[in-house]
Amino acid sequence: MISVWLFMGPPGSGKGTQAKRLKELGGFEHLSTGDVLRDEIQTQSELGITIKSIVDRGELVPDGIMIDLIQKYLSNYPKEGTRILLDGFPRTLSQGRALLERASQGLFKIEGVIWFQVSEQVLIKRAANRRICQRCAAIYNLESKPPRTEGICDLCGGILIQRGDDNPAVVAKRIGTYNSQTAPLLSFLRSYVRVLEVNGEQSEEMIFAALLKALKNE
Numbered sequence: 001m002i003s004v005w006l007f008m009g010p011p012g013s014g015k016g017t018q019a020k021r022l023k024e025l026g027g028f029e030h031l032s033t034g035d036v037l038r039d040e041i042q043t044q045s046e047l048g049i050t051i052k053s054i055v056d057r058g059e060l061v062p063d064g065i066m067i068d069l070i071q072k073y074l075s076n077y078p079k080e081g082t083r084i085l086l087d088g089f090p091r092t093l094s095q096g097r098a099l100l101e102r103a104s105q106g107l108f109k110i111e112g113v114i115w116f117q118v119s120e121q122v123l124i125k126r127a128a129n130r131r132i133c134q135r136c137a138a139i140y141n142l143e144s145k146p147p148r149t150e151g152i153c154d155l156c157g158g159i160l161i162q163r164g165d166d167n168p169a170v171v172a173k174r175i176g177t178y179n180s181q182t183a184p185l186l187s188f189l190r191s192y193v194r195v196l197e198v199n200g201e202q203s204e205e206m207i208f209a210a211l212l213k214a215l216k217n218e
């Protein structure tokens with residue numbers, strides 16, 4: 001059976017970066033909701049066209065569509081021995097319920113939650129320091145991962161910019177949404193699966209080491 005770890009934590013907690021690193025290391029697949037949506041839109045399937053029109057209107061993709069999509073993408077992996085890091089889903093209580101219900105049908109098993117804990121202050125500070133390459137989308141942090149030359153991408157020489165959604169007001173709003181929707185989800189999940197907490201305020205290397213240790217015995 002496919003086993004699934006839920007990577008949960010506030011936006012900007014670094015869970016996507018860590019999931020990518022674990023995939024590169026081998027032994028894990030990384031399934032992110034963002035990638036799934038982009039992928040489905042690109043196939044120009046009927047569903048992809050529906051999703052594009054929803055996203056273009058700036059609306060959220062309904063839970064029913066999301067859970068069907070996640071299940072579809074999960075079922076594309078080999079059934080035996082695949083370990084998936086699911087990143088960006090579930091985000092709400094109803095998504096969490098739907099996911100557990102699908103898991104009970106036997107296609108996949110939810111192993112547990114890896115919970116990235118990062119305080120609001122740190123998230124806001126990280127966003128303020130984040131710069132992204134206009135050309136190749138590489139991500140920098142002025143404090144913890146500065147470019148070698150100020151304002152210039154190490155990898156491609158492109159110009160580094162600050163994304164509009166990294167400004168403090170937008171970040172605070174995102175965190176607010178997250179807190180109101182995800183706190184109840186987490187207490188719900190706790191009664192069904194293990195929740196392993198990871199201190200997401202550590203350096204990228206230390207978080208990676210902690211994750212390896214936590215997942216090694218699983």
Ligand SMILES: [Zn+2]
Binds near residue numbers: 137156
């Ligand atoms: Zn670049």
